[in-house]
Amino acid sequence: MDDTPRVGIVGAGGIAPPHIEGWLALGAEVGILRRTGSDALAARYGLRIHATLADLIQDSGIVDIVSPTRTHVGIARAAFSAGRHVVCEKPLAATADDAQALADEATAAGVRLFPAHVVRYFSGYRSVHERIGAVGTITELTARRTVAAPAPAWFYSQDAGGGIIRDLMIHDLDQALWLAGPVVEVSATQDPPAEDGFVQPPVSAHVTLTHAGGAISHVRADWAEPGTPFRSTLEVTGDRGELSVDTSASDAEDESPASAPDPYREQLADFLDAIRTGREARVTPADGVAAVVLVDAAYASLASGHPVVI
Incomplete structure (x- = not known):
């Protein structure tokens, strides 16, 4: 069975390259949502480009959110609804209520949520x-x-x-x-x-x-x-x-x-191993x-x- 991670990146700002390079070093197949700056990243790293968030989620087992904070909640919820694990750049959300809601929704969906406190x-x-x-x-x-x-x-x-x-x-x-x-x-x-x-x-x-x-x-x-x-x-x-x-x-x-x-x-390797083994990662949703x-x-x-x- 092929256990190659399939990761979808949402966001093309300054924090995207370290995440992309980390996933590639771990042997993942990486795609990215088309938005300003994504074409250059796709060409630089050889990434798949997805025209819509729905397409990216469908093609990924893990959605890695590196977009502006105000977008985190909507993207994560779409990923949870499709049964996808989520890595989310800090902060999880703009408010503690929204962050707690995401943690609760991940648990209810039976998927993992990893705050990226690198x-x-x-x-x-x-x-x-x-x-x-x-x-x-x-x-x-x-x-x-x-x-x-x-x-x-x-x-x-x-x-x-x-x-x-x-x-x-x-x-x-x-x-x-x-x-x-x-x-x-x-x-x-x-x-x-x-x-x-x-x-x-x-x-x-x-x-x-x-x-x-x-x-x-x-x-x-x-x-x-x-x-x-x-x-x-x-x-x-x-x-x-x-x-x-x-x-x-x-x-x-x-x-x-x-x-x-x-x-x-190291951060992404920890998250990936947590998914594969079921253990807690170094950073939990509660953190x-x-x-x-x-x-x-x-x-x-x-x-x-x-x-x-x-």
Whole structure:
């Protein structure tokens, strides 16, 4: 029996190539939905092109959603209805209610939903997670993520699935949950604030999380000037020691060293093995929902000017 994965990619933006390359490295047959930019990707990677979403879903066993956040729910629901597994770029949805609905609908349909929180597969972050017991009781976590502001306009509409907290900071909100556990209070600031729901870069956001176990996480994200190199850092402090990550000296998202495994391929390999074996992947639907819950709370804090209790 041929068990070659058949994957349909929906989306042709900057995150599409790492997903496509990861699937191809795993031996998958990959198709892509026709939209702006898809023809160039199809020619570059030798992909099948599908004129409609229905055709792509029919021809695929796994639908990989790398399109703008506001489109995630409709595409995932169409895939679930056809009995297809779904890989979905973070965030799962623009709101926690929609993210939870997707998780519930995947379960009801008997298919798998995999939130693509790729930072969990970066070797430095994974190493911190594996060694977290060495710091003892976690007291403080400090994370910062800086990158040149993206080009597409939808990223700047907080009401249409964009926003720096929802798109960029969510990586480190997920890390805070993974390392320090559930959160009971969220407080957020952003400079400059959004005007009429739109963010104007350069922009920075800072979110403080109070964890149920007593730890405090300070998380900052920056959309900076064009040409700014990507960098993310993480420091975890406990009563017995510290652990840290700095991607300027390790596996940065846009250029992993040859000695490090490609995190996108590792992520997709984990998802594929989870489908084949029935086990849980490193990132679960509940993890994807929990991250969006923090995003919602952060924006509620921005709107009210006060901390939000989870």
